[in-house]
Amino acid sequence: MWHLLKSSSVFRCLCSKTYLCQNGSACPDVLHMNAFTMVKGKAVHTRVTLTGSYSGHRQLADVTFNLCSTYPRFEFHRLYSSSGVFSYESVSSSEKQTVNTLYQGLLNKERGSLARAITLVESTHHRKQEQAQVLLGRVLQHHKELQKASNEYIPSFRIGLSGPPGAGKSTFIEAFGKFLTGRGHKVAVLAVDPSSSQTGGSLLGDKTRMPELACDMNAYIRPSPARGSLGGVTRTTNEAIVLCEAAGYDIILVETVGVGQSEFVVSDMVDMFCLIIPPAGGDELQGIKKGIVEVADIVIVNKSDGDLVPAARRIQMEYVSAVKYMRYRSSVWKPQVLRISSLTREGIPELWSDMTKYKTSVQMAGEFTRKREKQHKIWMWNYVRDHIMDLFLKHPSVREVVSEVEEKVASGETTPGKGADILLHRFVKDL
Incomplete structure (x- = not known):
């Protein structure tokens, strides 16, 4: 445990994160001080900066400090109260x-x-x-x-839209969004764009495929980079949904990046999950395979126009047959397979009619609220996993040896499993 001393005030570092003003005295908004910190039995000169308003017993301080060159840069940024959560006073x-x-x-x-x-x-x-x-x-x-x-208050209807690259997701959202705004709805579109594995950049060009919807004052389009997140969505998509609801948007459309069979994380943050497939979306066996089809509430066969109509009808019948073998996720809803054309807008009114039937059915059965409550718990654990990984990568004991361990693994001196055990041991021994 490290002790930072300043006059009569004692700031104690607990779990390398939380600083508490133990004498209950008011601390200024910004306080710079010099202190000696005990690290592994050695006194290290430390420059400490405290920011924020910290009056009253057991208030917290955001402390960022650098140890001298003897030790790696050691920063603690997160601000935790005594209960472990952020507060307005923080x-x-x-x-x-x-x-x-x-x-x-x-x-x-x-x-x-x-x-x-x-x-x-x-x-x-x-x-x-x-x-x-x-x-x-x-x-x-x-x-x-x-x-x-109001017990019946539901801020929005969240719809997830996913499918393989080239299925026409953005074009569909343009047509579907205009249909909804024409009926008096306010539509928010959260479009996730893939990030480059080489540079980390994203094009964020989804708006270029939605020129009419982008000019609609009852619609809001927000493209966001995936930043390497798996499942077709970003880490903050769930939080963006909450903000869109607060701004008065009653229909939230979440468009994922082009995904494959096993990427359906978006289904855990929406009320209804729709899979969009092109007319050449595989055969009946492809539909039976477990994965993204299994969690779809509606399968939408897009591009059912022109010369592709016969192919679209064929794939619709094959998927209708395939969903019969699926275990239904809802006790009151059987997954539907519909054909639409985003160009001619054919089938879109029928699609919206089925969506409203789904919403009404699951609400009356009580599944709507239970599903959202379950999703909250799922995302809590997703955040825990993400933050644990961040803490692991920033841990000073891990950073001391990570390059050496990586070199040994790359050269074959150490197996990947053994290398992981070494890093994990360094991480947990200081907890």
Whole structure:
């Protein structure tokens, strides 16, 4: 345990993360101090910066400090309260003003505030992440208050759209989105764009395929990079959905990157999952295979126009036969297979009719709320896995030996399993 001393105030580092003001005295918004930190039995000079408002017993401080060159750069950015969660008091006065401005903008249905709020939750900067969690907490609290006022309150209908590359997902969203806005709905489109495995960049060109919808004031399109996340969505897609709901959008369309059979993470964050396939989407055996077809509530055969109509009809019949062998996920809904044309808009009204039937059926059966509650738990554990990996990669004991272990594994001196055990041992011994 490290002790940082400043006059009569004692700041104690617990679990290498949390700093507590133990004498209950008020601390200034920004405090710089020099201290000697005990690391592995050696005194190391440390420059400490405390930021934020910390008055009262057991308030926390965001501490970033660098150890001298004897040890690797050691930074702790996350801000935890004594209960382990972010709180409104954990941000500075200027950050509170930013959060308040975004929160009020969302409630006033301002598109600019929604764009800035999504940028905030997508940021990897530690202070931005803290502000994002505070903002999300206030938004969720607002939803809770509305739910208490009306038991039937549901902020939006979340629809996931996935399929292989070239299935026509973006073109479908253009046609479907215009159909919905024409009926008085406000539509938010969260489009995930693949990131380059070489440069890490993304084109973010989904709007170019939706020129009409992009100009519709009742629609909002937000492309986001996948950043290497598996499953066709980003780490922050779930949080972006919550923000879109707060801004008054009642239909949320989540478009994934072009995916394969086993990538269906989006189904764990939406109310209805639709699989879009082209007319050449394989045979009946392809449909029977376990994977993405198994979790689809509706299979949409797109591009059913022109010379492709016969092929579209054939693949529709094959998938109708295939879904008979699937175990249904809902007790009140049997997966449907529909043909549509995004160019001629044929079949889109019928598709929306089936979607509303699905929503009504699962709501009356109580499955709608139970599904969302289950999804919340799934994403909690997804965040735990992501953050544990981040902590592992940033752990100083791991960083000391990771290059050496990688070289031994690459040269064949050590097996990959043994290398992983070495790194894990370094990580857990300091916990």
